[in-house]
Each structure stands twice: as structure tokens, then as C-alpha cells.
Amino acid sequence: xxxxxxxxxxxxxxxxxxxxxxxxxxxxxxxxxxxxxxxxxxxxxxxxxxxxxxxxxxxxxxxxxxxxxxxxxxxxxxxxxxxxxxxxxxxxxxxxxxxxxxxxxxxxxxxxxxxxxxxxxxxxxxxxxxxxxxxxxxxxxxxxxxxxxxxxxxxxxxxxxxxxxxxxxxxxxxxxxxxxxxxxxxxxxxxxxxxxxxxxxxxxxxxxxxxxxxxxxxxxxxxxxxxxxxxxxxxxxxxxxxx
Amino acid sequence: xxxxxxxxxxxxxxxxxxxxxxxxxxxxxxxxxxxxxxxxxxxxxxxxxxxxxxxxxxxxxxxxxxxxxxxxxxxxxxxxxxxxxxxxxxxxxxxxxxxxxxxxxxxxxxxxxxxxxxxxxxxxxxxxxxxxxxxxxxxxxxxxxxxxxxxxxxxxxxxxxxxxxxxxxxxxxxxxxxxxxxxxxxxxxxxxxxxxxxxxxxxxxxxxxxxxxxxxxxxxxxxxxxxxxxxxxxxxxxxxxxxxxxxxxxxxxxxxxxxxxxxxxxxxxxxxxxxxxxxxxxxxxxxxxxxxxxxxxxxxxxxxxxxxxxxxxxxxxxxxxxxxxxxxxxxxxxxxxxxxxxxxxxxxxxxxxxxxxxxxxxxxxxxxxxxxxxxxxxxxxxxxxxxxxxxxxxxxxxxxxxxxxxxxxxxxxxxxxxxxxxxxxxxxxxxxxxxxxxxxxxxxxxxxxxxxxxxxxxxxxxxxxxxxxxxxxxxxxxxxxxxxxxxxxxxxxxxxxxxxxxxxxxxxxxxxxxxxxxxxxxxxxxxxxxxxxxxxxxxxxxxxxxxxxxxxxxxxxxxxx
Numbered sequence: 034x035x036x037x038x039x040x041x042x043x044x045x046x047x048x049x050x051x052x053x054x055x056x057x058x059x060x061x062x063x064x065x066x067x068x069x070x071x072x073x074x075x076x077x078x079x080x081x082x083x084x085x086x087x088x089x090x091x092x093x094x095x096x097x098x099x100x101x102x103x104x105x106x107x108x109x110x111x112x113x114x115x116x117x118x119x120x121x122x123x124x125x126x127x128x129x130x131x132x133x134x135x136x137x138x139x140x141x142x143x144x145x146x147x148x149x150x151x152x153x154x155x156x157x158x159x160x161x162x163x164x165x166x167x168x169x170x171x172x173x174x175x176x177x178x179x180x181x182x183x184x185x186x187x188x189x190x191x192x193x194x195x196x197x198x199x200x201x202x203x204x205x206x207x208x209x210x211x212x213x214x215x216x217x218x219x220x221x222x223x224x225x226x227x228x229x230x231x232x233x234x235x236x237x238x239x240x241x242x243x244x245x246x247x248x249x250x251x252x253x254x255x256x257x258x259x260x261x262x263x264x265x266x267x268x269x270x271x272x273x274x275x276x
Numbered sequence: 277x278x279x280x281x282x283x284x285x286x287x288x289x290x291x292x293x294x295x296x297x298x299x300x301x302x303x304x305x306x307x308x309x310x311x312x313x314x315x316x317x318x319x320x321x322x323x324x325x326x327x328x329x330x331x332x333x334x335x336x337x338x339x340x341x342x343x344x345x346x347x348x349x350x351x352x353x354x355x356x357x358x359x360x361x362x363x364x365x366x367x368x369x370x371x372x373x374x375x376x377x378x379x380x381x382x383x384x385x386x387x388x389x390x391x392x393x394x395x396x397x398x399x400x401x402x403x404x405x406x407x408x409x410x411x412x413x414x415x416x417x418x419x420x421x422x423x424x425x426x427x428x429x430x431x432x433x434x435x436x437x438x439x440x441x442x443x444x445x446x447x448x449x450x451x452x453x454x455x456x457x458x459x460x461x462x463x464x465x466x467x468x469x470x471x472x473x474x475x476x477x478x479x480x481x482x483x484x485x486x487x488x489x490x491x492x493x494x495x496x497x498x499x500x501x502x503x504x505x506x507x508x509x510x511x512x513x514x515x516x517x518x519x520x521x522x523x524x525x526x527x528x529x530x531x532x533x534x535x536x537x538x539x540x541x542x543x544x545x546x547x548x549x550x551x552x553x554x555x556x557x558x559x560x561x562x563x564x565x566x567x568x569x570x571x572x573x574x575x576x577x578x579x580x581x582x583x584x585x586x587x588x589x590x591x592x593x594x595x596x597x598x599x600x601x602x603x604x605x606x607x608x609x610x611x612x613x614x615x616x617x618x619x620x621x622x623x624x625x626x627x628x629x630x631x632x633x634x635x636x637x638x639x640x641x642x643x644x645x646x647x648x649x650x651x652x653x654x655x656x657x658x659x660x661x662x663x664x665x666x667x668x669x670x671x672x673x674x675x676x677x678x679x680x681x682x683x684x685x686x687x688x689x690x691x692x693x694x695x696x697x698x699x700x701x702x703x704x705x706x707x708x709x710x711x712x713x714x715x716x717x718x719x720x721x722x723x724x725x726x727x728x729x730x731x732x733x734x735x736x737x738x739x740x741x742x743x744x745x746x747x748x749x750x751x752x753x754x755x756x757x758x759x760x761x762x763x764x765x766x767x768x769x770x771x772x773x774x775x776x777x778x779x780x781x782x783x784x785x786x787x788x789x790x791x792x793x794x795x796x797x798x799x800x801x802x803x804x805x806x807x808x809x810x811x812x813x814x815x816x817x818x819x820x821x822x823x824x825x826x827x828x829x830x831x832x833x834x835x836x837x
Binding site: 062 | 316319327451467469
């Protein structure tokens with residue numbers, strides 16, 4: 034079946050309710066952030082909690098109560114998942130935009146935080162305008178990384194014919210998220226504006242995003258999905274057979 | 277045997293609802309404990325418990341609260357697991373299934389609520405084991421039982437909240453969403469916009485109250501009232517869970533709901549009343565001289581004074597002070613040989629400038645434990661030796677005030693800048709303009725090198741600590757960056773010279789230091805002069821750094837007298 038033909042039925046079967054309810058919480062956290070002082074770092078925590086919620090919502094995107102029927106239909110797994118991912122990311126993007134718009138009130142939204150300038154100011158020269166950047170780009174990167182990581186875990190955990198991997202993906206995402214905050218600073222993916230590890234945190238996020246994207250692609254390729262899972266998750270097939 | 281039982285013998289075998297609920301509880305508690313979310317959360321909680329407590333000497337009044345945080349992580353996993361267990365009865369979305377089920381929903385809910393007992397026992401065992409291990413490691417102060425009990429109650433709280441939300445919103449996303457909402461509530465209650473308006477009171481309406489930056493002794497911690505509040509919430513959630521679905525005992529449930537809400541109200545009111553009575557200044561004064569009831573001991577000519585409950589540390593302090601005085605010449609640190617404890621965090625590193633210290637070494641309510649030399653927490657041991665060494669070479673511990681001063685420019689407009697002056701020289705009437713405090717500056721004073729060498733000579737771990745702190749900081753040598761240790765800020769150049777001295781045989785350096793003691797401890801002796809006296813070569817670029825420092829950093833610096 035063509036990709037365009039799949040859009041309507043797959044979107045209707047995609048569990049978007051988790052993302053919608055997560056989106057409401059994300060918007061609330063964006064509003065809460067706007068109550069904080071006009072300083073990006075003091076607004077990081079609520080915005081990040083909103084992003085985490087959206088990623089948790091994304092973890093359920095591959096849950097498919099009808100997967101037993103879908104596997105015998107003439108459509109590829111990667112096509113069905115592509116439609117789900119695009120639909121989910123559009124919803125996440127919309128809520129994230131809303132939360133960031135709310136959270137950035139009174140600040141200067143910037144895609145990338147400018148490097149501090151070391152040049153001195155000449156006598157008589159006007160002082161530069163104070164910059165209070167709200168790092169939109171970093172928040173988008175964090176959201177993309179967390180959501181893709183959740184989907185990668187879901188794609189690894191899903192069992193052909195009985196795809197309900199959201200539960201496992203949520204557990205793993207929450208556990209890894211907690212542990213990531215306890216990592217040593219040089220490899221911690223979280224940072225605040227002006228902190229020493231601002232750049233290295235972005236590198237870690239990009240690396241996780243890349244690996245997650247790769248895993249997601251590999252485990253959404255139907256033939257490969259089964260073969261690789263046998264290596265990674267030896268009991269998956271027997272479990273599915275027992276059910 | 278009655279007539280009815282004769283006709284229907286099977287009725288005597290029918291279990292009562294309570295028996296069913298207990299059997300269900302056994303099954304569900306096993307399921308909840310073996311759920312992936314619970315297992316992952318427990319693993320993270322074990323790691324968190326280890327990470328939180330492996331670097332510091334156990335202070336039991338802090339351990340009481342900090343050991344609850346890992347239980348909170350465990351509770352988050354329990355909440356997800358329980359909400360999922362709770363929705364099983366609803367997941368077909370067909371009421372007929374409920375009607376024909378052999379156990380009514382209320383009994384199932386009771387079974388789930390009873391299942392909270394197993395996670396609570398696990399939480400008790402986990403937290404109890406951790407606290408027990410810490411009590412074996414020469415702890416100080418005493419356990420706050422109310423604070424510790426918050427751990428198991430939190431586990432019950434999470435399980436019962438999970439049942440309630442799972443009953444009312446039976447989706448698989450409910451549990452995770454509730455966990456994030458719970459964390460969000462914790463974060464929001466601690467936010468600046470609430471603190472500014474209501475102080476620290478709102479934090480106490482969350483399920484868990486983390487330790488504040490300040491010591492427990494001077495913090496607002498109404499732990500008993502908070503426990504009452506949590507127990508009230510447990511009751512509310514349990515009744516809310518039971519209210520879902522058909523039940524013939526609505527009146528009893530509503531009565532229980534009212535009773536639980538009353539308990540919540542008592543907890544809230546108790547916390548509010550405690551906050552109204554809390555006067556931080558009075559509490560702080562009771563832990564400061566002259567009001568504090570110090571316990572003092574004299575060891576090796578130095579008087580050590582600990583706050584009540586902390587006297588066990590005196591011997592460990594002496595092990596970090598004594599060796600410095602053994603290495604230094606006899607007449608070093610001639611006056612006020614005293615080490616005194618104050619209600620502050622870390623050797624007075626820039627946090628508690630409101631405290632006024634008596635002459636001598638000041639120490640706080642934190643202390644490192646273990647072999648030392650490699651961890652951040654070892655700052656306590658090294659800091660105490662450095663404090664002693666600093667006083668031995670004559671560094672003063674006077675505070676410097678940063679005062680906002682207005683200067684009129686040529687066009688008549690006012691500009692403000694920070695002026696640094698010793699506290700006793702601040703002009704009368706401008707105390708309110710003081711922005712912050714710091715201590716005097718050791719920049720390019722030769723005695724700073726001697727002090728750092730003395731502190732690094734105490735033990736191998738002290739030397740290791742010195743090395744670790746400046747590892748990878750070569751670029752800081754030429755940018756004038758200060759490196760704060762103890763009261764004073766040392767320039768990184770002086771640390772590098774101290775390391776050179778530490779590489780040489782101690783008797784040789786000791787002999788040189790004793791020979792030139794008067795010159796080396798003279799505030800007028802520069803680092804370059806001291807380096808030559810001690811037979812070292814100047815590091816490449818030394819003159820340029822000195823010039824840069826004097827050009828860029830001398831404005832805000834008040835040299836140590």
C-alpha cells in the first residue's frame with residue numbers, strides 16, 4: 034500500500050491521546066516558567082519537565098492494538114511507523130512551540146546562545162544591549178532527543194504481532210532520564226546558559242539523538258527487526274509465540 | 277450447623293470479601309514489585325542512595341531527610357506499576373465484565389490498596405538498611421524519626437495515589453503522567469515566584485521536602501506536621517479510589533473522606549503555625565557564640581570546639597590541624613589557637629557571610645569521610661589544613677565588604693560601581709549598601725605559596741587533593757582566575773609553586789622555610805621573592821601574569837594585611 038494511502042487509517046489508529054494530555058501539562062509548565070524571573074536558567078526546570086512529559090507521550094506512538102491484523106496487510110512496518118512518527122512529532126512540535134512561547138515571555142528567544150565576546154569596549158563607545166537569551170534551539174534539541182530515544186526503545190521492545198511497547202519505553206526513558214542527571218558534568222546532557230558544559234551537553238544530546246534515530250530506523254525495518262531482536266532480545270520470539 | 281448451610285453446603289466455603297481482598301493483595305503486590313517500572317526505579321534508587329551518601333561523614337539529622345529522596349524515586353516506579361494494575365479491571369471498557377466478575381470492583385480496589393503494604397515493607401527495609409550502614413560509620417547528631425518515617429509513608433502514598441488515578445483515568449499513560457505531574461508539583465512549590473511571596477512554607481505542601489542549602493539545625497523543617505499531612509493525603513487517595521464504581525457504603529466512604537481531609541487540615545495548619553513561630557535569626561543565634569553550648573577539647577595546644585552532637589569529629593579535625601603545626605616553625609600562629617564549628621556549609625566558602633567568626637579556624641557542619649584525595653568532599657580536610665596553614669603564615673581573616681558607590685560623571689549622571697573595603701572601615705550609614713562580602717586577597721604574596729605547601733604536606737591525600745583540583749587548569753594560569761579554598765582566594769600560580777615544593781624532600785623545604793620564616797610570612801614579600809628564597813625558578817611567563825593581574829584585577833582586591 035502506498036504511503037499516502039496509509040496516512041488516514043494509521044493516523045486514526047495512532048494513540049495520540051498521551052501526547053495531547055502531555056501537551057496540556059507542557060503548556061501549564063510553560064506558563065509556570067513565565068512566572069519565574071526574567072532569566073532563562075530559572076525557567077529551565079519547568080520547561081524541561083514539559084519536554085519530558087511530551088517524550089513520555091511519544092513513547093506510546095507505536096502501541097498498536099490491531100498489530101495482529103496489520104502484519105498481514107500489504108503495508109510495510111517502516112511505512113506505518115513513519116506515518117506515526119510524523120503525526121506524533123507534529124503534535125509534539127505544536128505543544129512545544131506553545132510551551133516555549135509561554136515560557137519565553139520577557140526574554141530574547143534565540144536559536145543558539147551567542148558565544149561571549151572577549152573584545153574590549155573602546156572609550157566613548159555605547160555599551161552593548163544586555164542579552165538575556167532563551168535558548169529555543171537547545172530546547173528543541175532536548176525534545177527531539179528524548180522523543181526519539183523513547184521511540185527507539187519502543188521500536189526495540191515491540192514484539193511483532195503484539196505491539197504494546199509503550200510501557201517498557203516509558204520505564205526505560207524515566208530511568209535513563211534520572212540517571213542522566215547523576216552523570217559526571219562533562220558527559221551530562223543537561224546544562225544551563227553560561228555553564229561550562231553548555232557545548233559538551235549539546236554534543237552528548239546530538240550523539241544520543243543520532244544513535245536513537247539509527248536504532249529506530251533499524252528496528253522499524255521489518256525483516257531486520259526480527260533478526261536483530263533475536264540477537265538483542267533472545268526471548269522475545271518465544272514470548273510472542275506463547276501468547 | 278444451620279438449616280441454610282445444610283441445603284447449600286458450598287456457601288460455607290465462599291470466602292468473605294476481606295479474604296478475597298487479602299488474596300488479591302498478595303497477587304498484586306507481587307505483580308507491582310516485579311513490574312519493570314518498579315525494578316528500574318529501585319535500581320536507580322539504590323544508586324542514588326549510594327551516590328548521595330558515599331562522600332560525606334554521616335550527619336544523622338541530614339541523613340534522615342536525604343535517605344527519603346531515593347525512596348521517592350522508588351515510589352515513582354511504584355506509582356506507574358500500581359496505576360497499571362489498577363486499570364486492569366476497567367480495560368475492556370465493558371461494564372458487563374464488571375457485573376459478572378466474581379469479585380466486585382470495591383473488593384479489587386481494597387486488594388490493591390492492601391498491596392501497598394509490600395512496597396512499604398521494601399521501602400522500610402531499603403531505607404532502614406541504608407541508615408543502619410551509616411550509623412556504623414561514626415555518625416554525629418541524631419536521627420529525626422519523623423523525617424525518616426516520611427520514606428515508607430511516601431511509598432504508601434505513591435501506591436495509593438497510583439490506585440486512585442488508575443481507577444479514575446484507566447489509561448496506560450496515567451501513571452507516567454502522574455509521576456511527572458508529581459515532580460512538577462515538587463519543582464513548582466520550590467520556585468522563586470512562590471518563595472518570594474510565601475517563603476519556604478509552600479515546599480512543605482509537596483510529598484517530599486528536600487534538604488535546603490543550609491544545615492538542618494537552622495532550617496525550617498516541621499517534619500512531624502508534614503508526616504501528619506502525608507498520612508491525611510494517603511487517606512484521601514484511598515477513599516477517592518474506593519469511590520470509583522458501585523458501592524453500597526457511600527456514607528461510610530464520605531465520612532472517611534471528611535476524616536482524611538480533617539487530618540490533612542491538621543497537617544497544613546500545624547505547618548503554618550510552625551512557620552509563624554519560626555524565627556531564623558533566633559535559631560541561628562543559638563548556634564553561634566556566645567549562645568551556642570560548645571563542647572571543647574584541647575589537643576596539642578589547640579582548642580577544638582564542636583557544636584552539641586558533633587564532638588565526635590574533634591579527633592578528625594586534630595588530625596588535619598596538628599600536622600600543619602608540627603611542620604611549621606614553633607612560633608607560627610601565636611595567638612587564638614582555636615578551631616570552632618559554625619552553622620555553615622563548607623569551611624565558610626563564600627556562603628555564610630552573615631556569620632561573624634571568632635579568631636581561629638572556622639569549620640562547618642559538613643565533613644568528608646574516606647581515604648580522601650580524589651573527591652570534592654575532601655575539601656573539608658584540605659580546607660581545615662589550609663585554614664590552619666593560612667593563619668600560621670599570618671593571613672588575616674578579616675571580611676571585605678563590596679559597597680555600591682555612586683560617582684557623578686561629567687554629564688551629571690550617576691554611575692554605580694562596587695568598592696571593596698575592609699568591613700571595619702565601612703563608613704557609618706552605608707551598611708545597607710553592602711552588596712556582598714569576600715575575604716582578603718593573597719595575590720602575589722609569597723606566604724600564600726608557603727601556606728599551600730604546608731597544607732599539601734599533611735598527608736598523601738592532601739597532596740593528591742591539591743593536584744586534582746588544579747588538574748587541567750593550565751590555561752587559568754594567565755587569565756587571572758582565582759581559585760577559592762577556605763576563606764581566601766589563591767591564585768593558581770601560587771599553587772603551581774607549592775606543588776614544586778611538595779615534589780622536593782620535606783626536610784629540605786622545611787629547613788628553608790624555617791630559615792626564612794620571617795621574610796616569607798611578611799605581607800610585603802612577593803611570590804617572586806619567595807620563589808627565589810626557596811630555591812625555585814620562576815615559571816615561564818610569571819612576569820607577564822603579574823603585570824596582567826595588577827592591571828586587571830587589582831581594582832577589586834584588598835590585599836591581606
